[in-house]
Each structure stands twice: as C-alpha cells, then as structure tokens.
Amino acid sequence: MSYAAAIVAMAGLFGLAGHAAAARAADIPHVRVLATGGTIAGAQPSATDYGYRSGAYDVNSLLKAVPNLDQLADITGEQVANIGSQDMNDALWLELARRVDAALADPGIDGVLITHGTDTLEETSYFLSLVTKSDEPVVMVGSMRPATAVSADGPGNLYNGVAVAADARARGKGTLVVLNDVIHYARNVVKTDTTSVATFASVNRGPAGLVHTGKIRWFEPMDRKVGPASEFSVGRLSTLPRVDILYAHANMSADLIDAAVKNGAKGLVIAGVGDGNMTTPALDALTRAAKSGIVVVRSTRLPSGIVLRNNEVNDDEKGFVVSGELNPAKSRVLLQLALTKTTDPVRIQKMFYEY
Numbered sequence: 001m002s003y004a005a006a007i008v009a010m011a012g013l014f015g016l017a018g019h020a021a022a023a024r025a026a027d028i029p030h031v032r033v034l035a036t037g038g039t040i041a042g043a044q045p046s047a048t049d050y051g052y053r054s055g056a057y058d059v060n061s062l063l064k065a066v067p068n069l070d071q072l073a074d075i076t077g078e079q080v081a082n083i084g085s086q087d088m089n090d091a092l093w094l095e096l097a098r099r100v101d102a103a104l105a106d107p108g109i110d111g112v113l114i115t116h117g118t119d120t121l122e123e124t125s126y127f128l129s130l131v132t133k134s135d136e137p138v139v140m141v142g143s144m145r146p147a148t149a150v151s152a153d154g155p156g157n158l159y160n161g162v163a164v165a166a167d168a169r170a171r172g173k174g175t176l177v178v179l180n181d182v183i184h185y186a187r188n189v190v191k192t193d194t195t196s197v198a199t200f201a202s203v204n205r206g207p208a209g210l211v212h213t214g215k216i217r218w219f220e221p222m223d224r225k226v227g228p229a230s231e232f233s234v235g236r237l238s239t240l241p242r243v244d245i246l247y248a249h250a251n252m253s254a255d256l257i258d259a260a261v262k263n264g265a266k267g268l269v270i271a272g273v274g275d276g277n278m279t280t281p282a283l284d285a286l287t288r289a290a291k292s293g294i295v296v297v298r299s300t301r302l303p304s305g306i307v308l309r310n311n312e313v314n315d316d317e318k319g320f321v322v323s324g325e326l327n328p329a330k331s332r333v334l335l336q337l338a339l340t341k342t343t344d345p346v347r348i349q350k351m352f353y354e355y
C-alpha cells in the first residue's frame with residue numbers, strides 16, 4: 001500500500017486513541033507508541049510458509065498481544081502509517097519527527113516507542129536521532145517474523161522496547177533501537193542478515209546495552225551529538241535535498257554518476273570498494289561533480305571499518321567528504337540534513353566527525 005493510501009486507511013481508525021491498559025496508574029511512566037508498519041505488524045496466510053504482508057495489524061492489536069505491558073507503562077497508541085519500511089520516504093520521516101516532537105512536548109508523556117519495518121530502520125532511527133528536540137527516550141522496535149509466525153519475535157521486542165522507553169536512564173542517548181534483547185544507538189546500528197532474529201549489530205562499536213524480559217543493563221555511552229545537541233531539526237522543512245547512493249564495483253563506469261547529477265542530485269554518496277575507493281572513470285566523474293558544487297561523500301560497501309581521509313584518495317584536493325564510520329545509508333541521511341545548512345564540504349566534513 002502506498003504511504004498516502006495507508007494514511008487514508010488508518011485516518012478513520014485512530015486518533016490519539018488506543019489505551020492498552022484500562023486502569024491508569026499515575027506513578028508509572030507514560031509511553032506514546034507511534035506505529036508505522038513493518039513485519040512486526042505483518043500477517044501471513046500460514047504460520048509456516050513464505051509470504052506475508054507488512055503492516056496488516058494496527059497499533060492496538062499489536063499492543064494487546066503483549067502480556068503485562070500495562071505494568072511497565074501507561075500506553076497510548078497512534079498510527080502514523082502502516083507500510084513496509086522499504087517504502088519509507090523523506091515526507092514520512094519529516095511527519096514522524098514532528099509526531100515525536102509533539103508527543104514529547106506533552107508533559108504527560110515520558111517516552112516514545114516507534115514500531116517500524118526492519119529494512120530501513122537503521123536510516124529512520126539515525127534521522128530521528130539527529131532531528132528530534134527532546135532528551136526524553138525515543139526507542140524503535142521491529143521484528144523479523146510476522147505477528148502470525150511460529151515464535152514471532154515482535155511481542156518480546158515490544159515489551160523490551162517499552163521497558164527502555166520507560167527508563168529514565170535512556171534520556172539523552174538519542175534514538176535507540178531495541179531488537180533481540182540488544183539496545184543499539186541509532187548511529188551504529190546496521191541490519192546484517194536477511195532473516196535472522198539476530199540481524200541487528202552495532203557496527204564498529206559495542207551496543208548501548210542489553211534488555212532481557214524488560215530488565216536493562218546499560219553499557220557504552222554515546223559520544224556523538226544527538227537530540228537537542230544536534231544543529232538539525234525538521235523545523236519548517238517540507239522536503240529534503242536529493243542525495244543518491246552509488247555502489248562501486250570492478251569496471252564501474254561514470255554513467256550512473258552522470259545520470260544522478262543530470263537528474264538533480266545535490267549530494268552523492270559512493271559505496272566505495274575497500275576504503276571508499278572506485279575506478280578511475282568513477283573518480284573522475286565524482287571529481288567533476290564536486291567541482292560543480294555537488295557534495296560528494298566517500299563511504300564504503302564493506303560491512304565495517306572507517307573510511308580514512310586523504311589515504312588513497314586526496315580528498316582535500318578533490319573537495320570530497322569522508323564518511324568515517326557511517327555506512328552509505330547513514331551517510332545519505334547526514335548529508336541530506338547537512339545540505340539543509342550548507343554546501344561547504346569543509347563544514348560538512350566537520351559534521352561527519354561530530355554526528
């Protein structure tokens with residue numbers, strides 16, 4: 001279903017509704033759940049066969065399936081969309097960020113939990129960690145198995161996600177991602193496996209913590225700017241600048257780079273080979289693009305590691321930016337936001353070191 005169709009379908013069903021607990025306790029945290037779809041809300045015709053539809057269940061049905069959730073927090077649910085996250089887009093990111101800011105501006109809400117498909121969870125979470133303007137907890141959960149599967153992982157992830165969103169120690173950490181008993185910082189989390197419930201990993205770094213049956217152990221502190229410390233916000237933005245990702249490979253030509261430039265990209269991220277490298281024709285095309293004012297970020301198609309500045313490529317001379325630890329998808333998010341402030345590659349490089 002398209003985003004627009006999903007919104008229309010859901011608009012009549014949900015307002016600020018969906019109280020999971022009948023009884024209200026004043027002394028437990030208040031968590032707002034924002035649902036966007038994904039496998040966690042997915043249904044399949046048979047519990048043991050392939051084939052399912054993302055976003056089949058609404059937020060209230062999801063919450064009702066989790067035992068004892070009302071003992072962790074007083075929960076209200078809000079349906080923002082009901083899509084497979086492969087259809088996530090800039091407009092919905094802006095809308096979601098506004099809903100998070102609005103929820104956390106309500107003095108009655110202590111934390112936000114977002115349900116989301118896993119395919120683009122690493123991008124949406126990083127975007128939100130850079131633009132949301134509250135220190136209160138923002139936690140994202142998904143699942144690898146649909147709600148109707150044998151051993152569905154969604155209810156456990158929801159339970160743990162609510163526990164983290166209700167934990168005052170989660171304040172100031174930026175957006176967190178909770179799946180399979182692990183708490184990840186949005187900046188570091190990457191999907192690594194097409195089907196495993198242990199698909200998410202904090203690449204290059206340790207996880208933020210662990211959560212088991214709602215009991216939390218916090219580990220690594222976050223050392224990059226998030227939330228109110230970030231200079232970015234959705235403010236009055238109605239669109240985000242176009243940034244394309246180009247995947248490097250042996251014998252890569254300049255054709256797709258030239259096509260991206262011709263189609264109006266304001267920024268380009270190269271998923272380079274090795275330490276952000278590419279063929280000579282591709283390097284020449286990116287050099288031309290950078291000289292014409294398009295911001296070029298060198299990232300890597302490798303699953304981990306840091307792209308080094310001025311190592312094999314003279315980035316100073318070419319006016320390039322290096323992604324450091326950020327993979328191409330996260331580099332694209334940061335570059336889109338950076339381009340709302342400046343097109344100066346020197347300033348943008350500083351942002352890649354700070355966020």
Ligand code: GLU
Nearest residue numbers: 038039084085117118119
């Ligand atoms: N492609 C779907 C999505 O990202 C399913 C993947 C998932 O949620 O696990 O929404």
